[in-house]
């Protein structure tokens with residue numbers, strides 16, 4: 091009898107501890123998000139695009155409910171579509187919001203400000219025109235190392251409805267300031283993974299884990315802190331696998347909760363180096379043999395050859411990039427002079 095009582099007590103203690111830990115994580119995250127909002131207010135610059143918030147979604151109408159579902163899919167992708175997804179199991183457990191911060195509304199947070207106004211868009215990587223849903227599926231297959239959604243599925247319609255609602259007021263064909271990824275000052279030397287490892291240990295590891303594996307939430311349905319490399323991270327065909335994209339995302343946004351584009355926490359050099367470190371770690375591979383049929387359109391920092399120039403894969407991946415950019419310009423001029 092006494093033994094049973096002890097076991098019940100033990101179970102109760104374990105449940106309470108788990109409860110407290112879970113709440114702590116939740117409180118931490120909401121504190122970090124509040125911080126970002128406060129920092130933004132201090133230096134609000136009207137010329138920079140900031141997206142509408144969840145509370146502005148016109149819920150109660152069929153259109154509003156679809157937009158809200160889209161918002162939920164972006165912020166909580168893993169709950170619906172992750173390894174334990176309630177709708178389907180087609181992604182690596184990350185959320186779109188992990189890389190498109192604050193549901194794709196944050197200035198320089200890789201936001202969706204230009205999407206509605208610019209798609210369908212020509213994309214050299216895919217050698218053709220892309221609709222919003224095709225672009226979203228690229229992120230499903232590469233950034234989330236998963237499978238695409240049918241463009242007629244309720245989920246894809248909701249994601250597209252959310253993006254169209256978000257970008258409704260952006261004039262067609264324009265790209266508002268602060269959308270997408272920041273272009274940060276380049277270094278005139280290669281980015282250095284060894285120096286980047288030091289940045290990682292000092293500024294990133296506390297959340298993203300010593301092996302960049304991230305931190306799963308209590309019930310394993312998603313990440314409190316997302317992984318930066320390893321089997322559950324983005325694959326080598328993803329946008330973040332280009333070091334300029336990764337560094338341009340990190341500089342104005344990380345460490346999370348204490349950083350905005352007006353209050354960067356680390357130097358641009360640290361951002362380049364830590365990006366080089368992260369993208370020199372193991373991650374899933376995707377076949378990209380059909381990408382970039384026109385080699386001259388490959389971005390300067392695309393890490394896989396063949397190239398239209400004679401720079402090495404090493405230099406394309408880590409830099410210095412300026413000579414590559416200059417050579418590209420030169421080649422273009424030569425063509426137009428002919």
Ligand code: HEC
Nearest residue numbers: 184185186189204205225226229233270271324329330335
């Ligand atoms: C691992 C990070 C990551 C994740 C996760 C991710 N994306 Fe992306 N996404 C990117 C990057 C990087 C780009 C390219 C941005 C650039 O080059 O300006 C991008 C671009 C896009 C674009 C095009 C934006 C534009 O302005 O043209 C859309 C739309 C998009 N993502 C939607 C999604 C959706 C929806 C999800 C979730 C299903 C998702 N992404 C998940 C990193 C990510």
Ligand code: HEC
Nearest residue numbers: 187188189293294297314315316317318340344345346364
């Ligand atoms: C206080 C915790 C914290 C610290 C410290 C931190 N991050 Fe993050 N990081 C996050 C969170 C949380 C997200 C996802 C944001 C969201 O979902 O709203 C994230 C997202 C990311 C992403 C995009 C998603 C992915 O997993 O690929 C990258 C890249 C990233 N962080 C890199 C860094 C780097 C580099 C540093 C150090 C300079 C750093 N982070 C420091 C919490 C942190």
